[in-house]
Amino acid sequence: MAAAKEGEQHSALPYILVWVALVVLTATTYVTGHKMHLGTWALPLALAIAVTKSLLVILFFMHLWEQKGVNRIVIATSFVFVALIISLTVADVATRFPLATPAGAPFGTDVPAQLEEPAPEIQPPTGPIGQPPPGTPEPK
Amino acid sequence: MSEAAALPGEHPAHGADPHLAHHFASLDRQVDASRLGMWLFLCTEVLLFAGLFVGYSVYRFSFPAAFAASSQASETWAGTVNTLVLITSSLTVALAIHFVRAGSQRAAVICLFITLFFALAFLGIKAIEYTAHFHEHQLPGHYYRFEGVRLPGAPMYWALYFLMTGLHALHVLIGMSVLGIITWRTAHGYYSPHYYVGIELAGLYWHLVDLIWIFLFPLLYLI
Numbered sequence: 001m002a003a004a005k006e007g008e009q010h011s012a013l014p015y016i017l018v019w020v021a022l023v024v025l026t027a028t029t030y031v032t033g034h035k036m037h038l039g040t041w042a043l044p045l046a047l048a049i050a051v052t053k054s055l056l057v058i059l060f061f062m063h064l065w066e067q068k069g070v071n072r073i074v075i076a077t078s079f080v081f082v083a084l085i086i087s088l089t090v091a092d093v094a095t096r097f098p099l100a101t102p103a104g105a106p107f108g109t110d111v112p113a114q115l116e117e118p119a120p121e122i123q124p125p126t127g128p129i130g131q132p133p134p135g136t137p138e139p140k
Numbered sequence: 141m142s143e144a145a146a147l148p149g150e151h152p153a154h155g156a157d158p159h160l161a162h163h164f165a166s167l168d169r170q171v172d173a174s175r176l177g178m179w180l181f182l183c184t185e186v187l188l189f190a191g192l193f194v195g196y197s198v199y200r201f202s203f204p205a206a207f208a209a210s211s212q213a214s215e216t217w218a219g220t221v222n223t224l225v226l227i228t229s230s231l232t233v234a235l236a237i238h239f240v241r242a243g244s245q246r247a248a249v250i251c252l253f254i255t256l257f258f259a260l261a262f263l264g265i266k267a268i269e270y271t272a273h274f275h276e277h278q279l280p281g282h283y284y285r286f287e288g289v290r291l292p293g294a295p296m297y298w299a300l301y302f303l304m305t306g307l308h309a310l311h312v313l314i315g316m317s318v319l320g321i322i323t324w325r326t327a328h329g330y331y332s333p334h335y336y337v338g339i340e341l342a343g344l345y346w347h348l349v350d351l352i353w354i355f356l357f358p359l360l361y362l363i
Contacts, residue, residue, distance in 0.1 A: 012238050019231040026223050026357075033362030034216050046358035053354045061234045062347045063340075068172065071179045078183035082190040086197050093198050102202050102293070 018060045025053050159335045171337045178341045182348050185311075189352050192304050196359060199300065203293025210297040211360055213278070213288050218269045219361035222262050223353065229258035230350040233319075233343040236326075240336045245326060248339070252323040255346070259316045266309055273298070301360055308352055315349050318342045 029049040033042060059065045064072055093101070157167055164170035200207045236251035277285035280299035322342040325331065331339055 012235055015231055015234045015238065019227065022227045022230075023224065026220070026227065029358055029362065030216075030220050033358055034212075042363045046363050050355050050358050054351050057230060057347055057351050057354070061230050061350075062344055067175065070176060074176070074179045074183055075186075078186045082186060082193070085190055085194050089194050090197050090201055093201055102199070102296075 014060060018056050021056055022053055025049050025056075157335075167335065171335075174337050174341060178344050182344060185348055186352075189304075189307070192300065192307065193355070193359075196300050196304070199293060199296045200359075203291070203296065206289065206291035206293035207297050208363065209289045209291060210278075210294050210301075211363060213286070214301070214361050215269045215272055216361045218265050219357050222265050223357045225258050225262050225265070226350045226353050229255045229262070230347050232258065233346045237336065237340055237343050240326065240331050240339055241333055243333045245329060245331070248331075249323060249327045252319060252326060256316060256319055256323065259312055259319070262312060263309060266305065273301075304356055304360065308349070308356060311349050311352070315342075315346045318345055 029046055032038060032049075033046050038045060058075065064075065159170075160167050161170060164173070232251045232255045236248040236255070239245075239248040239251060273279065276288075277283065278298050279285070279295075280302060281295050284295035284298060286294070319342055322339050326339060
């Protein structure tokens with residue numbers, strides 16, 4: 001590989017162009033994500049820009065464009081597994097019984113009425129430290 | 141490599157190239173094996189961060205309002221500047237490899253020094269940011285006292301924020317150490333247009349640090 005590259009004339013210009021594209025995409029994601037309020041489209045747009053930027057870095061800065069196929073398979077496999085882990089885990093949480101979701105989570109409003117009553121407040125133990133709180137049955 | 145050259149039954153090509161380890165048939169195969177090994181290592185790094193991204197996805201799905209409000213309340217200017225800093229440092233690493241390939245070691249060393257400077261700048265901005273969060277009490281769990289966002293799930297955002305940016309900052313430190321060694325070796329003429337795989341692999345690691353930040357930036361600062 002190293003020997004095959006010898007004699008070829010490489011120009012630094014492609015790197016500069018990729019860098020310009022990355023800066024433009026960063027400015028785009030900053031303006032659309034921070035200055036504009038796009039609602040539900042904000043997350044997909046930000047992720048699409050992030051994926052585009054990462055592809056630019058992987059293909060050109062990390063030279064995957066000109067490397068052997070096996071290296072491409074390796075990194076593609078890891079990204080497939082990341083997508084699987086995230087999508088399946090979120091699918092699990094999205095379809096859970098409301099009581100199994102974290103406390104205070106705003107979804108799961110279809111809770112039966114008797115479950116919506118506030119839990120009785122837990123009283124902190126009174127009395128001197130080391131003594132059983134009043135009302136505790138004596139150990140036999 | 142001198143011991144390798146003394147072994148009996150040596151491949152005739154061995155001994156000719158000081159970089160060639162005796163268990164590889166040729167330098168090309170050795171370089172290919174190093175690259176594959178580095179890509180496999182980068183995969184384990186991606187999957188290490190994937191665990192944190194899963195945690196982020198689950199809690200963002202559970203507390204969308206708290207996460208949106210908290211990321212709006214973070215230091216967006218710092219995240220944006222740091223993104224530009226890391227992207228530019230990735231460019232200088234790529235240029236360093238380009239210059240070593242072209243045979244100009246001096247330009248490569250200058251590029252690597254600029255990269256190290258950008259890495260320091262990144263950590264400096266990160267330190268300013270962390271200080272601001274500590275003053276605002278934008279802290280995980282029990283220590284969360286930020287008045288601006290009072291929603292369930294906001295302390296969880298800051299737990300994930302510090303875990304993700306902290307692990308990333310650790311990778312920046314490791315990357316700086318690797319780049320420091322590579323800079324020293326480049327300055328001492330260790331690499332040539334014929335053999336530059338060491339600087340290439342260090343560059344791959346640095347690009348991965350940039351890559352992870354490219355995803356952390358929108359998730360933690362923008363949306």
